[in-house]
Every structure is written in structure tokens, then in C-alpha cells.
Amino acid sequence: MLAPAAVFFLLLYFAPIAFQLFQSLFSGANSDRFVGAENFIDAVTDPDVQAAFITTVLYAVGALVVGSVLGLVLAVVLNQALPGKAIFRAILLIPYLTSVAIIGLLWRNILDPYVGILNRILESVGLPTQSWLTTAPLAVIVGIAVWSSVGYTMVLFLAGMQGIPAEYYEAARIDGARPFRQFLSITLPLLAPTTLFVTVIGVINALQQFALPYIVTAGGPGNATTLYAYKIFNVAFSDSQFGYASALSFMLLIVILVLSLLQFRAARRWSS
Amino acid sequence: MSPASRRSTGRPRRAVVLASIAIAATTLTACAAPKTGGADSGPVTLNVMINAGHDYKAYQSVIAAFEKKHHVTVNVQKYQWGDLQTKLVAGFRSGDVPDLVEEAGPGTAVQYGVQGNVLPLDTYIKRDGAAMKYPDDFQSTAVDARTYKGKTYSIPLHLSAAGILYYNKGLLKEAGYDKPPATWDQLKQVAKDTTKNGVYGLAVTNDPIFDTFLLQGGARLTDVASDKVLTPSSDATKSLTFLQDLVFTDKVAQPPVASSDYAGPQKLFSSGRAAMFMSGPWDLLPVREGSGDIDWGVAPPLKGKVQASALTGSGLMIPKKAKHPGLAWDLIKDLTTLKVELAATKESGITMPRKSWAASPQIADDPTMSVVAKTLSVAVAPDSALAAAGKNDQINDLWRAAYQKIVIQDAPVKQTMDQFRTSALGIIK
Numbered sequence: 001m002l003a004p005a006a007v008f009f010l011l012l013y014f015a016p017i018a019f020q021l022f023q024s025l026f027s028g029a030n031s032d033r034f035v036g037a038e039n040f041i042d043a044v045t046d047p048d049v050q051a052a053f054i055t056t057v058l059y060a061v062g063a064l065v066v067g068s069v070l071g072l073v074l075a076v077v078l079n080q081a082l083p084g085k086a087i088f089r090a091i092l093l094i095p096y097l098t099s100v101a102i103i104g105l106l107w108r109n110i111l112d113p114y115v116g117i118l119n120r121i122l123e124s125v126g127l128p129t130q131s132w133l134t135t136a137p138l139a140v141i142v143g144i145a146v147w148s149s150v151g152y153t154m155v156l157f158l159a160g161m162q163g164i165p166a167e168y169y170e171a172a173r174i175d176g177a178r179p180f181r182q183f184l185s186i187t188l189p190l191l192a193p194t195t196l197f198v199t200v201i202g203v204i205n206a207l208q209q210f211a212l213p214y215i216v217t218a219g220g221p222g223n224a225t226t227l228y229a230y231k232i233f234n235v236a237f238s239d240s241q242f243g244y245a246s247a248l249s250f251m252l253l254i255v256i257l258v259l260s261l262l263q264f265r266a267a268r269r270w271s272s
Numbered sequence: 273m274s275p276a277s278r279r280s281t282g283r284p285r286r287a288v289v290l291a292s293i294a295i296a297a298t299t300l301t302a303c304a305a306p307k308t309g310g311a312d313s314g315p316v317t318l319n320v321m322i323n324a325g326h327d328y329k330a331y332q333s334v335i336a337a338f339e340k341k342h343h344v345t346v347n348v349q350k351y352q353w354g355d356l357q358t359k360l361v362a363g364f365r366s367g368d369v370p371d372l373v374e375e376a377g378p379g380t381a382v383q384y385g386v387q388g389n390v391l392p393l394d395t396y397i398k399r400d401g402a403a404m405k406y407p408d409d410f411q412s413t414a415v416d417a418r419t420y421k422g423k424t425y426s427i428p429l430h431l432s433a434a435g436i437l438y439y440n441k442g443l444l445k446e447a448g449y450d451k452p453p454a455t456w457d458q459l460k461q462v463a464k465d466t467t468k469n470g471v472y473g474l475a476v477t478n479d480p481i482f483d484t485f486l487l488q489g490g491a492r493l494t495d496v497a498s499d500k501v502l503t504p505s506s507d508a509t510k511s512l513t514f515l516q517d518l519v520f521t522d523k524v525a526q527p528p529v530a531s532s533d534y535a536g537p538q539k540l541f542s543s544g545r546a547a548m549f550m551s552g553p554w555d556l557l558p559v560r561e562g563s564g565d566i567d568w569g570v571a572p573p574l575k576g577k578v579q580a581s582a583l584t585g586s587g588l589m590i591p592k593k594a595k596h597p598g599l600a601w602d603l604i605k606d607l608t609t610l611k612v613e614l615a616a617t618k619e620s621g622i623t624m625p626r627k628s629w630a631a632s633p634q635i636a637d638d639p640t641m642s643v644v645a646k647t648l649s650v651a652v653a654p655d656s657a658l659a660a661a662g663k664n665d666q667i668n669d670l671w672r673a674a675y676q677k678i679v680i681q682d683a684p685v686k687q688t689m690d691q692f693r694t695s696a697l698g699i700i701k
Contacts, residue, residue, distance in 0.1 A: 029387040029662055030364075048695070112529055115539050133529050134680055220478070220530025221680035222673050237358040239666045240387070242365065 017253070024246035031243045039247035049248065051223055052231040055138065059227055060206030062142040063149075068198055070146060071153025072191075076183070078154065079161050089158070092151035100148070104215030107144045108133075133217065137224045141212050149205075153198055160194030161187060196267045203259055207252060228252060316344040318599050319370035321360065323586065324350040325554070326374065326430075328622075330615035334606050342599060354532055357665075360591075364389045369591035372600040375426050377481075378417030379659030381589040385425030386660050391590045392423040396601045404605055405628075414625040417653045418587055420660050426587035427604050431625035433651035434552040435484040435573035435581025436643060438538075438559060442567050443471065443547040452548070452571040456488070456514060459548075459574055463524035466547035474518060475537035475546035478528035480675035481582070481668065484550060485511045487652050488576035493671060494696070496657035501696045502689050507577060512678055512685045514576070520682045527680045542566065550574075552584055553644050556621030572646040583651035585625065617641075623648065658700070666699050 027035045043049050074092065078085050095103065110118050111133050119129040132140050164187065172182045188195075210229035213219050219226035219234070226234075232252070236245035322331075327350055335346045351359060353376050363369040364384070375381045384390040397406055406427065407415040414428035439452045447465040463473025477483055486493060486502075489511025494501050502508040518525040526546070528536055535558065537549035542562040550573075559568060573581040588607065590600045606612070613624035614634055623644050624630075630648075635641045658664050674692040677683035 029389075108531060108533075112536075114526060114529070114536070114545060115543055131527065133531075134527050137530065215532070217530045218532040220673065220676045222530075222677035222683070224530075224681070226673075234669060237361045238669055240361055240662070 020246045021250055023243055024250055026243040029240045035243070039244045040251070042244065043247050043251060048223065049231060052226050052228045055226060056207060056228040059138060059142055059209065060203060063145045063206050064199060064202040066142065067146045067150055067153055067202060070150050072157050074150065074154040075157035075161060079158060092154055094151070095148040096152040100211040101215060103144065103148050104212055108216045111140060134221060137217050137221060141216060141225050144212055144216065145209065156194055156198055157191065160191045164190045192267065192270070196263065200260055200263050203263070204256055207256055316596060318344050318346045318372065318596055318603065319349065320346055320372045321349045321351060321356055321370045322374040323356065324352055328616045328619050330612055330619055331607060334612055338603055338606055342602070344599060364591070367593050369593050371590065371594040371596045372603055373589055373591060374429060375587050375589050377584050377586060379654050379656060379664050381418050381426035381587055382420045382656060382659040383662050383664050384589070385423065386420060387662060389592055390425050391592050391597060392425060393427065393590065394424055397424060400605060404608070409627050410625045411627060413583055413651060413653055414585060417583065417656060420656065426589035427608055428585060428587045428625035429608060430622050431585040431648060432552045432554060432623050433581035433583050433647045435550060436552060436647050437548060437550055437571040437574060438541060438555065439548045439569055439571060440541065440566055441569050452569065454575060456574055456576045460518065460522065463518065463548065464522060467524045470545065472526045472540070472546045473524035473548060475540040475549035476519060476525045476528050476679060477534060477537050478530055478676065479534045480671055483675065484573060484580060484582050485515045485576065487580035487582055488574055488578060490577035492655065494655045494658050494667060494700070496655055496661060496700055499697065499701065501693045508689060509685060511576065512689065516678050516682065516685055519679055530676055530680060553621055553623045556640065560621070570640055570643045572643055573650055579650050581647045581651045583653040661700065663699055667696055670695050
């Protein structure tokens with residue numbers, strides 16, 4: 001019964017990863033020079049790769065923390081009996097459903113300090129113009145990523161909340177627990193599986209983020225928004241070093257696997 | 273479970289497994305290189321990749337006539353330079369390459385040619401060069417930049433140079449200037465006097481490929497033959513410090529925005545928010561179409577230590593694994609005639625590599641084109657040894673990051689230069 005799925009994963013998932021690992025042992029524009037583990041050693045000692053990894057970790061922490069907290073707050077608000085909440089839920093999902101290329105181009109044009117509409121609006125109301133793309137580019141990338149995905153995070157938390165039996169809250173109310181206490185003692189603990197899912201997926205997505213720095217800032221200014229995946233892309237398609245890019249990709253795979261395993265282990269320990 | 277029921281579950285299971293393998297095999301076959309027709313397989317499609325901004329009507333007419341003459345379909349795929357490079361490099365790896373590609377500039381074809389991914393064109397040139405007047409009728413800078421160790425890897429399509437000074441006549445006149453600046457000192461003064469009311473004196477580029485301050489300061493980005501980078505060091509330091517001061521000390525130029533869009537200075541100029549910017553002939557059409565009622569002009573490159581511009585301009589190359597190299601060559605011949613060059617220039621202002629183009633009355637008598645001709649005459653070609661070593665793109669990426677640190681992030685010039693030098697020499701050596 002599992003054979004078709006096994007064949008599918010073997011051909012379309014594991015085989016490419018194995019080929020990538022094989023390719024990482026070669027160097028040159030045509031990957032025709034065998035270098036063994038040299039690409040991996042170079043990757044670990046390359047200051048640009050180290051910088052890209054650190055930038056990616058900062059991005060991941062920012063996007064995950066801000067995105068999760070905001071998603072949770074929105075879910076709590078939209079779980080109330082509010083008029084028009086269905087419309088708000090739908091509106092919040094629109095950015096998630098929009099192509100990342102459109103989102104990147106849209107925000108690049110909005111935030112352009114010289115010809116962008118945001119600064120024109122600020123000028124028209126007498127406020128000082130801003131150069132966020134120049135002065136806080138990584139924060140801009142985090143902000144755009146959160147804006148585009150908060151609707152999805154909200155939906156996940158909302159679904160988790162709606163699976164919590166109402167009797168728990170009733171019992172808590174009878175015992176005199178106020179809403180914030182109910183949130184801390186009932187909602188948060190019972191949302192643990194959802195929170196685990198959000199953080200695992202969030203970490204994976206954040207470490208693989210490529211499109212936004214590519215479209216919005218081209219990794220600049222300097223290397224301020226050169227995330228790890230963008231670095232891999234440049235090494236492969238700009239520098240034509242596919243062997244080195246394969247080594248970088250494989251290392252990213254290992255990091256993501258390790259982080260995911262650690263998260264699951266932490267969740268199991270916490271729930272027990 | 274009875275033997276009968278085990279038999280009855282075994283056959284459907286085997287069928288499912290075999291069906292899965294068949295589906296997977298079919299899927300993988302479908303992912304293989306698409307067949308576009310060859311000598312033995314019916315209609316021929318010639319795949320051509322060009323820059324999205326170069327799909328001129330002049331070229332479209334040539335392609336339509338080519339299709340009729342050769343009974344082929346020409347599939348023109350248009351990309352921005354970055355995406356074109358990505359597609360092309362991926363194509364080199366997979367074997368799925370177009371038949372004809374527009375290369376981004378001097379050195380690109382040499383880099384790919386030395387790697388063995390692009391055909392040397394010497395056999396074709398030997399056969400047809402006389403009729404094409406190649407290389408005799410082509411500017412030697414454009415020809416030499418595409419030749420390495422006696423092999424020619426692409427034919428110049430355009431010849432341009434970055435360094436033309438576009439200026440807003442009205443803003444300069446308001447500040448008391450009847451003519452544009454010709455030297456760095458004059459540029460700084462004019463920029464200071466025109467910076468006011470939300471308008472910058474100068475719009476600066478985010479991409480150093482189009483920046484000419486380094487060259488005008490008498491410095492070169494690389495000199496691979498001598499293992500040197502940003503050389504002479506004192507000239508390079510002066511150039512970059514001058515540029516940084518314009519942005520952060522004198523505050524007459526805006527810190528550019530880091531993005532893949534290099535049209536920022538032109539947009540700022542055309543919206544009336546910058547009095548001057550430096551670019552190449554490719555901005556003549558956007559400025560003409562996008563500047564409304566701005567009275568604008570062009571001036572030759574500035575003189576710092578020397579008067580210089582950066583040689584640019586695309587060419588046409590044939591990937592080694594192209595399915596129809598002969599047809600691709602025929603299309604190159606048709607696209608690079610003098611008549612087509614003049615038509616493309618008339619349509620877009622783009623400048624061309626033929627000497628007869630420069631000498632033709634349409635060009636020689638045009639005041640804007642005479643400025644462009646001056647820009648071409650002081651053009652400095654990039655280091656061909658860098659391209660031949662296959663390090664062009666790596667060094668350019670490093671340099672872009674260093675340049676942006678200086679011009680956007682106000683990083684210390686000397687320290688940034690030293691960091692760049694260390695990284696670049698590590699790559700070159």
C-alpha cells in the first residue's frame with residue numbers, strides 16, 4: 001500500500017537530494033572537478049556565508065515572533081462575537097493568497113523613499129518622509145513577510161481555539177477566572193499543538209526565505225538583506241558555482257532537520 | 273486470510289505499483305527538454321532570449337521577415353538581465369538552451385565561451401565576415417571585448433557606454449547655469465546650487481556597473497594580470513570618497529535604493545526630483561517618454577582625473593548545445609545590418625557598434641548622438657582577463673555590495689575597500 005508513495009518520494013524527493021549531495025563534491029562552472037568535502041569546508045569558513053546565516057537567523061526570529069504573536073492576537077479578537085468578523089477574516093487572508101512576486105513589487109514601490117506613495121502621503125500630511133528600505137531593510141523584509149502570512153497564522157490559531165471545549169471556559173468562569181487568566185491557563189496550553197505546528201512551519205519557511213530579498217532589495221544595501229537562500233541562489237546562478245551552492249543547500253537541509261527535531265523533542269517534553 | 277483472498281488482493285496491489293511506476297516515468301519524461309523541432313522532426317522553432325527592453329519594432333520586423341524566408345517560427349523570450357542569466361545558466365546545466373541569446377555586456381560571452389558553454393563563431397565569421405563587414409566595420413572596443421585568445425564568442429548588437437550626463441535645463445537655468453558641468457568640481461557646485469525644495473542636484477545609481485566615478489578618478493576595478501583590485505588605491509579612494517561626500521556630506525545626491533531595478537535615477541529625474549543623473553543611451557527613450565514637459569539635455573562624461581565612461585552594450589551569442597546554430601547565425605547577420613541598426617536607433621535612441629552607423633548622417637548630424645559618440649570614444653572596457661577567468665559575476669556581486677555599503681550605508685571608504693580587496697583577491701587567485 002505504501003509502495004506508490006515510496007516510489008513518489010524516492011523519485012521526486014530523495015533522489016534529487018542525493019544528486020545534490022553528489023554534486024556538492026564537485027567544483028567548477030560545469031561541476032567537473034572533484035573536490036571532496038572542500039565545498040563544505042569553504043562554506044563553514046566563508047565570512048559571507050556566515051553573515052548570510054546570521055542575517056537569516058535574525059530574520060527568522062523576527063518573522064516568527066512577530067508573526068506568531070500577531071496571528072494569535074488576531075485569532076483571539078476574531079474569535080469573539082463581533083459584527084463582520086467573517087469579512088475581516090477573509091480580508092486578512094488575501095495577502096497570503098497573493099503571489100509573493102506581486103507582494104514584493106507592490107511593497108518595493110510603496111516604500112521607495114523618492115517615488116513611493118507612502119512618502120507622498122506622509123509629505124501631504126506634513127510628516128517627515130522615511131527611508132526604511134535604506135535605514136532598516138531587514139526590518140522591512142520581516143514586516144512584509146509578517147504582513148503576507150499573518151492571515152494564515154491567524155486561521156491556524158483560530159481553528160485551534162475553536163477546538164477547545166467551551167465547558168473549560170465555563171468551568172473557569174464559575175471558578176471566578178477572568179478572561180486573561182482563562183487565556184493563560186486554558187487557551188495557551190491547549191493551543192500547544194497548533195503553536196508547535198506554527199513554529200515548525202514558521203522556522204522552515206523563514207530559513208528558506210528567498211523571494212522577498214530577491215524582489216524588494218536584491219539582497220542589499222550591501223549584504224543587509226542577503227538571506228541564506230538568496231546567497232545560495234547567487235552562488236549558483238550568478239557565480240555559476242553549482243557544487244558550492246549544492247553544499248550550502250545541503251547544509252541548510254541539515255540545519256532545518258535538526259531544528260525541527262529539537263522543536264518536536266521540546267514539545268514532547270513540555271506536554272509530558 | 274484464505275489463499276483465494278490473498279490471490280485476489282495480490283493482483284490489484286501489483287497493478288497499483290506498476291501504474292505508479294508508469295505515472296512516475298511519464299512525469300519524468302514530460303520534465304525532459306521539450307522538443308522544438310530539428311532537421312528530422314518537422315517544423316523548426318528557433319528559440320531566442322533577449323532583454324525585455326530590447327524588443328524593438330525594428331527587430332520584430334527582421335524576425336517576421338526571417339520567419340517567412342526560412343519557414344521557421346522564432347520564439348522570442350524576453351527577460352530582465354538577472355532572470356535571463358538565471359534561465360541561461362540553468363539551461364547550460366540541463367542542456368535545454370535557446371538557439372540565440374543576447375548577452376548582457378562585454379565579457380559575458382567570453383566567460384561562458386571559456387567555460388565551453390558558448391560556440392566560438394570564427395567558422396561562421398570566416399565564411400560570412402566579409403559580407404557582414406565584420407570586424408572591419410565594427411568598433412574595435414566592442415569586438416575586442418568579445419574575443420579571447422583568438423576566438424570570438426559573440427557579435428556586438430549594441431554599443432553603449434555609461435557616463436552620459438542627463439540634465440534638467442530648467443533647474444540649471446534657475447540656479448544660474450547656462451550649460452552643464454564638465455568636471456567633478458563643477459558637478460559638485462551645480463549640484464549644490466540645484467538642491468532645494470525636495471529636489472536633489474544629482475541622482476546616484478545603486479548599481480556600480482553604471483557608475484563611472486571610479487574610472488573618471490583614474491582607477492580600475494580589477495587588473496587581474498597584476499593581481500590588483502581597486503587600483504591605483506589612492507585614485508580609487510579619492511573617487512569613492514568624492515561620491516560618498518556628494519551623498520552624506522554635501523547632501524546633494526540621494527542615497528540610492530538597493531533593488532534589482534536600476535532605473536531609479538531616471539525615474540527621479542523624469543519626475544523632476546533630480547536635476548542631473550548619469551547613465552547611458554538606453555535611458556534616452558525612457559527620459560523622452562517619461563519626462564513630460566521637462567526641458568532636458570545630455571552632456572559628455574565628466575572629467576575627474578580623466579574623462580571616462582564605462583563600456584557597455586549587448587551582443588548575440590549561440591549556446592554550444594543550440595539545436596539550430598546555423599539558423600541562429602543567419603539571424604545574427606540579419607539583426608546586425610546597418611539598416612537595422614539605424615532603424616533601432618531612430619526608434620529608441622540605442623547606440624550601435626558599426627563605424628558606418630556612427631558616420632551616417634542620421635547619427636553624425638544629431639546633436640544628442642554626437643554627445644553619445646563622445647561618450648563611446650572615452651569608454652573603458654572591463655578587464656577581459658577577469659571574464660576569461662570566469663570570475664566576472666563573482667567580483668561584480670562583491671563590488672555591488674561594497675559600493676552600496678559606501679553609497680547607501682555611509683560605511684568607511686578605506687575599510688570597505690580593504691574588505692573588498694581581501695575578498696576579491698581571494699576569488700581571483
